[in-house]
Amino acid sequence: MRAKIMSYNPKGLHLLLLVFSSLVFCVPFVASQCNVRHPLIFNFGDSNSDTGGFSAALGFIYGYPDGRAFFHQPTGRLSDGRLVIDFLCENLNTSYLTPYLDSFQPNFTNGVNFAIIGSATLPKYVPFNLDVQVLQFNRFYNRSIQFKSKGQVDFENALYTIDIGQNDLSGAFNDLSYAEVVDKIPSFISEIKDAMWAINLVGGKNFWVHNTGPLGCLPQKLATRKSNATDFDQFGCIKSLNEAAKLFNTKLNGLCQELRSQMKNFTIVYVDMYSIKYELIANSSFYGFKKPLMACCGYGGDPYNYNSNITCRNKGFSLCEQGSKYISWDGVHYTEAANAIVASKIISTNYATPPLKFNYFCNKQS
Ligand SMILES: *[C@@H]1O[C@H](CO)[C@@H](O)[C@H](O)[C@H]1NC(C)=O
Ligand SMILES: *[C@@H]1O[C@H](CO)[C@@H](O)[C@H](O)[C@H]1NC(C)=O
Ligand SMILES: *[C@@H]1O[C@H](CO)[C@@H](O)[C@H](O)[C@H]1NC(C)=O
Ligand SMILES: *[C@@H]1O[C@H](CO)[C@@H](O)[C@H](O)[C@H]1NC(C)=O
Ligand SMILES: *[C@@H]1O[C@H](CO)[C@@H](O)[C@H](O)[C@H]1NC(C)=O
Ligand SMILES: *[C@@H]1O[C@H](CO)[C@@H](O)[C@H](O)[C@H]1NC(C)=O
Numbered sequence: 001m002r003a004k005i006m007s008y009n010p011k012g013l014h015l016l017l018l019v020f021s022s023l024v025f026c027v028p029f030v031a032s033q034c035n036v037r038h039p040l041i042f043n044f045g046d047s048n049s050d051t052g053g054f055s056a057a058l059g060f061i062y063g064y065p066d067g068r069a070f071f072h073q074p075t076g077r078l079s080d081g082r083l084v085i086d087f088l089c090e091n092l093n094t095s096y097l098t099p100y101l102d103s104f105q106p107n108f109t110n111g112v113n114f115a116i117i118g119s120a121t122l123p124k125y126v127p128f129n130l131d132v133q134v135l136q137f138n139r140f141y142n143r144s145i146q147f148k149s150k151g152q153v154d155f156e157n158a159l160y161t162i163d164i165g166q167n168d169l170s171g172a173f174n175d176l177s178y179a180e181v182v183d184k185i186p187s188f189i190s191e192i193k194d195a196m197w198a199i200n201l202v203g204g205k206n207f208w209v210h211n212t213g214p215l216g217c218l219p220q221k222l223a224t225r226k227s228n229a230t231d232f233d234q235f236g237c238i239k240s241l242n243e244a245a246k247l248f249n250t251k252l253n254g255l256c257q258e259l260r261s262q263m264k265n266f267t268i269v270y271v272d273m274y275s276i277k278y279e280l281i282a283n284s285s286f287y288g289f290k291k292p293l294m295a296c297c298g299y300g301g302d303p304y305n306y307n308s309n310i311t312c313r314n315k316g317f318s319l320c321e322q323g324s325k326y327i328s329w330d331g332v333h334y335t336e337a338a339n340a341i342v343a344s345k346i347i348s349t350n351y352a353t354p355p356l357k358f359n360y361f362c363n364k365q366s
């Protein structure tokens with residue numbers, strides 16, 4: 001491993017801010033109660049919420065430096081610690097979600113995680129894209145009915161969380177022009193729509209949908225794209241990538257509205273992850289972050305510490321000392337410190353439409 005790339009001496013002000021921030025952002029993690037029923041969550045998505053599925057599927061081990069801030073052992077999460085979904089589970093005082101593909105004494109009592117690193121909505125029938133995750137869910141449903149008496153797993157009152165789309169946009173931008181990417185967005189949304197209807201077919205009606213974050217602020221994109229000087233915003237992010245993310249989000253919000261009107265008994269909470277993440281970058285020093293567009297784990301130092309030849313986890317990477325000073329862990333995924341703040345904002349209900357608490361589904365009368 002290379003020498004540390006950053007050294008940082010917190011000045012008094014930063015220390016104060018840090019103390020203040022941790023006070024503010026720890027409060028929401030007092031667990032909320034599930035009074036009516038035990039929480040049950042079925043999660044679908046990509047690396048933003050994969051708690052070990054890819055590792056289980058491919059027998060792949062992500063060891064140090066992943067997990068260095070919290071788990072201190074390989075878990076298959078692409079972060080130095082907990083993901084947003086982990087903090088959401090903590091908020092319900094329940095254990096972290098077990099990956100569907102976990103073969104060793106899996107515990108699905110509080111739900112199943114179908115999310116897999118690298119997943120997108122398209123193409124179809126490719127492991128482990130969204131429709132494959134939904135087929136896995138259908139199989140889980142069928143088997144739970146086959147082996148237990150119907151109703152033992154409460155599919156109707158479970159919460160279905162979906163966080164996908166980032167890889168579709170990211171991948172599309174590798175090969176296509178902005179206009180071509182924009183043309184493809186409806187096909188991504190259509191897959192999410194099919195997934196939600198498929199879940200509804202077996203009784204699911206409570207959905208928690210995360211929109212996609214500011215793609216143009218990822219160190220990976222900033223370091224690897226040949227961008228026009230006019231294509232950067234005031235915080236240094238790539239405007240065109242963020243515009244595409246916002247268009248995706250507008251259409252995803254539209255889908256949620258459409259489904260709410262078509263199915264009166266759907267509860268669909270749309271969460272504006274884009275705003276949460278963008279505000280984190282825009283106001284990074286307020287939250288104690290130092291370089292919002294620089295990866296903690298990567299190569300090359302300022303300004304992005306990202307080099308596609310020597311990425312985090314590959315031979316020769318360098319590592320920052322304090323991940324808690326960084327938003328980006330590896331150039332694509334967030335640090336545990338950033339995830340904690342993102343989760344606290346989700347729980348605040350300020351970014352949710354309608355503004356429901358994360359525990360609404362385990363407290364509402366069915
Ligand atoms: C969390 O769950 C544990 C048991 O798993 C229980 O002892 C504790 O009281 C719960 N805390 C809250 C805040 O519900
Ligand atoms: C399985 O998970 C549930 C819910 O998180 C927990 O209460 C229970 O203790 C776990 N069971 C085992 C055997 O670990
Ligand atoms: C689940 O069962 C239904 C009804 O028997 C069947 O049509 C469907 O193909 C099954 N799906 C999976 C993924 O096993
Ligand atoms: C939703 O409500 C309709 C009637 O309004 C009912 O026919 C349908 O079974 C309900 N679906 C679910 C999943 O509860
Ligand atoms: C840079 O952006 C300007 C304004 O958007 C555009 O006119 C120009 O063609 C772009 N140049 C390149 C090389 O993409
Ligand atoms: C930064 O934080 C301030 C104070 O909370 C807020 O007024 C402002 O809107 C934030 N800026 C952005 C870009 O989110």
Ligand SMILES: *[C@@H]1O[C@H](CO)[C@@H](O)[C@H](O)[C@H]1NC(C)=O
Binds near residue numbers: 307308309
């Ligand atoms: C990555 O390696 C290739 C082949 O050695 C080289 O051409 C390229 O410049 C390198 N890229 C970076 C960002 O260093």
